[in-house]
Amino acid sequence: MDWLQIVLLSIIQGLTEFLPVSSSAHLILVPVLTGWPDQGLAFDVALHIGSLTAVVLYFRHELLVMIASWYRSLTRQGTDADARLAWWVILATIPVCLVGLAFKDSIESVMRSPLVLAGGLIVFGILLGLVDWRCRGRRNEYAMSWKDALWIGLAQALALIPGTSRSGITMTAALMLGLNREAAARFSFLLSIPVIVLAGGLETLELIRSSQPVDWLALSVGAVLSGISAYTCIHFFLAFIKRIGMQPFVIYRLILGVALIWLFG
Template sequence: MDWLQVVVLAVVQGLTEFLPISSSAHLILVPVLTDWEDQGLAFDVALHIGSLTAVVVYFRREVWGMVVSSLAALRGRGVDQEAQLALWVVVATLPVCAIGFVLHDAISGYMRSTLIIGLSLIGFGLLLGYADWKQRGTRSEYRLNFKDVLIIGFAQALALIPGTSRSGITITAALLVGMSREGAARFSFLLSIPVIVLAGGLETVGLIKQPQAIDWSVMVFGALLSGVSAYVCIHFFLRLIKRLGMQPFVLYRVIFGAWLLWFFHS
């Protein structure tokens, strides 16, 4: 890869991983608008490492608190709100793991079309707009119950449909069960940690099965740039939604989805 390709892919991955606008929808444009070859599994793993590092560093206090409290709970010292939150993150991750395992081939083989991506961008974008406008509440991530977590978890499984956006659909579900904008976004970002770990792990397995020469300077730079852009994205997204909510992202999704449908299917 040349350095322009490295920069573009890393920034796109870092930004769209956490914004509710679908990373798959944006990454599909890269080979369409350029003549670049596929970047390969090694670079995909590097980008996931960058995104994972960004969210862990940004929420380092919450992550550390969940780890410490979970270990204390396992030793019989009781379950506090941090340990409960850690449990909810695990529970909400189970549906996407189970459904992804069963439907992986169908999703990767038949559903990665621009028609599905465009319709998903528009449909799930309008649902996000409705949830933000009509249903949002005041609860934080520490005030969830088991039913709420299951709803958010099964909603996250819908992100297996390209164009849905993992962060977008989890924020939508969280708003629908009465969470605040900030609480919904924070819980969505915490949910991304196990999902990115699992996705990166699967790619690593594929990389081991297909050994290839690795340009470590490209890997390190890509991971660093992806991490920095993701960290900046998380920071400003949480500040932006306090003032403007989700509607700017809804408008962007609808316009982008309509453009994809027009460009590829008109």
């Protein structure tokens, strides 16, 4: 890869990992428009490490409190709101793990076409727009029940369909359940941590088994740029989500979906 490819892919991955616009659609579209070769598995791992570092750093205070409270709940010292939130993150991660392990090969071989991506962008984009317009509530993430977490987790499993967007579908489900925009976004970002760890872990195992050469400088730059763009994205998204809502992202998804149909239809 040349340096322009490294920089552009890193920034795009960092931004789209957390915005409700589907990172997979962008990472497929960019090489098509530029003629660049596939970036390779090692670079994907580096980008995941950057995104993971960003979300952990951003929520470091909340995570420390949640982990401490979760540990106390294990030792029967009581369960408070932070412990419950930690349990809900774990519960909501189970469905996507089970579905991903069961259908990983089918998803990668059958559903990676640009037209499937376009369909996911358009259909789930419209759903996000309707829910954001009609179903917003006032609850925050600490007011969730285990049933809420399970429903959001089941929705997250749909993100295995390319074009759906993991953050987009989890925010859609959270809004449908009566969470406010900020709470829906925060819980979606917290959910990304175990998902990125698991996805990055699987990619790392595949990388270890392969004989692919590693360009450590390119990987390091990619991880740093992905982390910086992801951190910036989280900060501004949470700062402005209450005011701007989801509609700009819905419009963008529709335009991108139509562009994919136009290019590949």
